[in-house]
Amino acid sequence: MTDFVHPALIFILGALPIPFFTGLVRKSYLVLIPVLAIVAVMAIEPGSYGETQFLGQEILIAKVDKLSIVFATVFTIMALIGTVYALHLSGAGEHVAAFVYVGSALGVVFAGDYLTLYLFWEGMAFASAYLVFAQGAGQAIRAAFRYLMVHVTGGVVLLGGILLHGAAAGSLLFGPVEGALDAGAYLILAGFLLNAAVPPLNAWLTDAYPEATVTGAVFMSAFTTKTAVYVLARAFPGIELLVWLGTVMALYGVIYAVLENDCRRLLAYHIVSQVGYMVAGIGIGTELAVNGATSHAFAHILYKGLLFMGAGAVIYVTGRRKLSELGGLYKAMPLTVAFYMAGALAISAFPFFSGFVSKSMVIAAAAQDHRALVMLALTMASSGTFLHTGLKLPYYMFFGTDRGLQAREPPGNMLVAMGVAAALCIAIGIFPGPLYALLPYPVDFEPYTGVHVSESLGILMFTALGFVIFLRALDPESTISLDTDWFYRKGARAFMWFAERPLARYEKAVSDVSETAVLPFLHGSARTGMRLDLNGVDGVVNGVARSILDGGGVLRRLQTGVVTHYVLAMIAGLIAAILVFAVVWR
Amino acid sequence: MIKPVVGFFGDEQYARPRRRLFYLVLFLIIVADFLVSRDHAEYLWERLPGWSAAYGFGSCVLLIFVSKFLGHRAGLMRREDYYD
Numbered sequence: 087m088t089d090f091v092h093p094a095l096i097f098i099l100g101a102l103p104i105p106f107f108t109g110l111v112r113k114s115y116l117v118l119i120p121v122l123a124i125v126a127v128m129a130i131e132p133g134s135y136g137e138t139q140f141l142g143q144e145i146l147i148a149k150v151d152k153l154s155i156v157f158a159t160v161f162t163i164m165a166l167i168g169t170v171y172a173l174h175l176s177g178a179g180e181h182v183a184a185f186v187y188v189g190s191a192l193g194v195v196f197a198g199d200y201l202t203l204y205l206f207w208e209g210m211a212f213a214s215a216y217l218v219f220a221q222g223a224g225q226a227i228r229a230a231f232r233y234l235m236v237h238v239t240g241g242v243v244l245l246g247g248i249l250l251h252g253a254a255a256g257s258l259l260f261g262p263v264e265g266a267l268d269a270g271a272y273l274i275l276a277g278f279l280l281n282a283a284v285p286p287l288n289a290w291l292t293d294a295y296p297e298a299t300v301t302g303a304v305f306m307s308a309f310t311t312k313t314a315v316y317v318l319a320r321a322f323p324g325i326e327l328l329v330w331l332g333t334v335m336a337l338y339g340v341i342y343a344v345l346e347n348d349c350r351r352l353l354a355y356h357i358v359s360q361v362g363y364m365v366a367g368i369g370i371g372t373e374l375a376v377n378g379a380t381s382h383a384f385a386h387i388l389y390k391g392l393l394f395m396g397a398g399a400v401i402y403v404t405g406r407r408k409l410s411e412l413g414g415l416y417k418a419m420p421l422t423v424a425f426y427m428a429g430a431l432a433i434s435a436f437p438f439f440s441g442f443v444s445k446s447m448v449i450a451a452a453a454q455d456h457r458a459l460v461m462l463a464l465t466m467a468s469s470g471t472f473l474h475t476g477l478k479l480p481y482y483m484f485f486g487t488d489r490g491l492q493a494r495e496p497p498g499n500m501l502v503a504m505g506v507a508a509a510l511c512i513a514i515g516i517f518p519g520p521l522y523a524l525l526p527y528p529v530d531f532e533p534y535t536g537v538h539v540s541e542s543l544g545i546l547m548f549t550a551l552g553f554v555i556f557l558r559a560l561d562p563e564s565t566i567s568l569d570t571d572w573f574y575r576k577g578a579r580a581f582m583w584f585a586e587r588p589l590a591r592y593e594k595a596v597s598d599v600s601e602t603a604v605l606p607f608l609h610g611s612a613r614t615g616m617r618l619d620l621n622g623v624d625g626v627v628n629g630v631a632r633s634i635l636d637g638g639g640v641l642r643r644l645q646t647g648v649v650t651h652y653v654l655a656m657i658a659g660l661i662a663a664i665l666v667f668a669v670v671w672r
Numbered sequence: 673m674i675k676p677v678v679g680f681f682g683d684e685q686y687a688r689p690r691r692r693l694f695y696l697v698l699f700l701i702i703v704a705d706f707l708v709s710r711d712h713a714e715y716l717w718e719r720l721p722g723w724s725a726a727y728g729f730g731s732c733v734l735l736i737f738v739s740k741f742l743g744h745r746a747g748l749m750r751r752e753d754y755y756d
Contacts, residue, residue, distance in 0.1 A: 420675040
C-alpha cells in the first residue's frame with residue numbers, strides 16, 4: 087500500500103488549496119499536481135490496492151492492470167496539457183473543477199468495484215457540469231442544466247443496473263460481464279453507452295461541449311467519453327451489439343458534422359464519430375481490436391484536445407464561434423493554424439500522425455474478423471473526418487473569406503499547450519513503439535506497410551479532391567441541427583405547458599369547488615358536530631359521571647371502618663358460597 | 673518557418689502552384705498504388721489498384737449530399753432560434 091499513491095487522490099486533494107494561492111505560486115502549483123500524477127502513474131505496479139468492506143460488500147478502491155495504466159497515462163498527460171492551456175485564467179473555480187473532474191476520471195479507471203466506480207462516475211458528471219456553468223451565458227447555463235440532468239438520469243440507470251447485477255452475481259467487483267446479459271447488465275451497459283455518447287444517447291455531448299468555457303471544453307473532450315470507452319472495454323468486450331452501434335456512430339457523427347456551423351459543435355460531432363471506432367473495436371473484442379480501441383482512445387485524447395484548443399484559441403481571440411462569421415485568420419495566427427492542422431491530420435489518420443497508427447488497428451481488426459461492411463463503413467467515416475476536421479473547419483475558420491477580424495496569436499501558455507499536444511501527435515505517429523508497448527495485449531501489427539500508406543493517402547487526398555470540387559455545397563449555413571436532444575428539449579417544454587395550463591387549471595378548479603361547495607358543507611357539519619357534542623355526548627358523559635357519584639355515596643354509607651364488620655361480612659359471604667355450592671352443585 | 677508554409681496555403685498569389693502541387697500529389701498516389709505489393713489483400717476490391725482513391729472520392733461526395741439532403745429535405749437543419 088505504501089508504494090501506491092492513487093493518482094485520483096493527487097488531483098482531488100490537490101484541488102483543495104488552489105483558491106488559497108495566487109499569481110506565480112498558483113501557476114507553479116497547478117503544473118506541479120499533474121506532473122506528480124504522471125510520476126505516480128509511471129511508478130504504479132499492477133495489483134490490487136485498498137481492499138475493504140462496506141455494507142458487507144467487497145470494495146476494491148484500485149485494481150491496476152495494463153488496461154487501466156494506458157488510460158491513466160494519457161489522462162494525466164492530457165491533464166497537464168489542459169492545465170497549461172488554462173493557466174492564464176484568474177479565477178480558481180475552473181481549475182478546481184477540472185482537477186476534481188480529472189481525479190474522478192482516474193478514480194473510475196482504477197475502480198475495482200462498482201460502488202467505487204459509481205461514486206467517481208457521479209463526481210465526473212458534477213465537476214464537468216461546472217465547466218459549462220462557468221461560461222456564464224444564459225444559453226450555456228441552460229445547456230449545463232440539460233447536461234447535468236441527462237447525466238444524473240444516466241447515473242440512476244447505472245446504479246439500478248449495479249444493484250440488480252450485484253444481487254444476481256453476489257459480488258460488486260468490477261470485471262468482464264460473463265454469460266448472457268441480464269437486466270442488470272443491460273442497465274449498466276445503457277449507463278456506460280450514455281457516457282460514451284452512443285446515438286441516440288449522444289445529444290448531451292454535442293449540446294453541452296460547445297457551450298463550455300474555452301478551457302473547460304478541452305478537458306471535457308478528453309475524459310467523459312474515454313472513461314466510458316474504458317469501462318466498456320473492461321466489462322463488455324466482444325458484445326456484438328457494440329460493433330454495430332460503433333459503426334453507426336462513426337457515420338452518424340460525420341453526417342451531422344456536414345451540417346454544423348458552430349466550430350466546436352462540429353468537433354464535438356467528431357468525438358461521437360471517433361468514439362464509434364473505439365466502441366466498434368471493443369465490440370469486435372479480439373486482442374487486435376481491443377488494442378486498437380485502446381490505442382485509438384490514447385491518440386484521440388491528444389488530438390481532440392488539440393483541436394478543441396485550436397478552436398478555443400480562435401473563440402478566445404475573436405469572440406466568434408460560427409464558421410459563417412469566421413475566416414481569413416491565418417495571417418494573424420499562423421502558429422495556431424499549424425498546431426490545429428497537426429491535430430487535424432492526426433484525427434484524419436495521415437501517415438506519420440498518431441491517428442494513423444491507432445485507427446488502422448481497429449480497421450485491420452474488422453478486416454481480420456471478416457467484417458467487410460464494418461471495415462468499409464469505418465473507412466468511409468475516415469474520409470468524412472478529413473473532410474470536416476481537416477478541410478472544412480480550417481478552410482472556413484482560418485482561410486476562406488477574409489472577414490477582416492481583429493486577431494492575434496493567443497497567450498503563450500495556450501500556444502505551449504498546443505505545441506506539446508501537436509508534438510505528441512507527431513511523435514506517436516512516427517514512433518508508435520512506446521504506445522504499442524503500453525497496450526493491454528502484445529502487439530503484432532505493423533502500420534507502415536506500402537499498401538497501407540498508399541491506400542490511406544488515396545482515400546484522404548481524393549476526399550480533398552471532392553472537397554475542392556464541391557466546396558460551394560459545403561458553405562456553412564447559419565442553422566442549427568435537430569438531434570435527439572429534441573425529444574427532451576421539446577418534451578420538457580410540453581411538460582411545462584402541461585404543468586402551466588391543464589394541470590394549473592385543474593388545480594384551480596379543484597380549489598374553486600372546495601371554496602364554493604366543500605367549505606360551507608364542512609362548516610355546517612362542524613357546527614352540527616358541536617351541537618351534537620354539547621347536547622348528546624356531553625349529556626351521556628355527565629349522566630354516567632353522576633350515577634357513578636351516586637353509587638359511590640351509597641357505597642360510602644356501607645363502609646363502617648370497623649374490622650369486625652368486615653370479617654362478619656366475609657364469613658357471611660363464605661357461608662353463602664358454601665350453601666350455593668352445596669345446593670346448586672349437588 | 674511556419675508562417676511561410678501557412679501562407680503558402682492561404683495567400684492568393686500561390687493559388688496556381690498550390691493547385692499544381694495538389695494534382696501532382698494525386699497523380700503520385702495513384703502511381704504508388706500501382707507499385708505497392710498486395711500480398712495480404714483480404715478482399716477482392718483490395719487487389720484493385722486505385723480502389724481507395726475511388727472509394728475516398730465517392731465517400732466524400734456521398735457524405736456531402738446525403739447529409740445535405742437530410743438537412744434540407746428531411747428537416748434536420750432549423751433556424752438558430754428554433755428552441756427559443
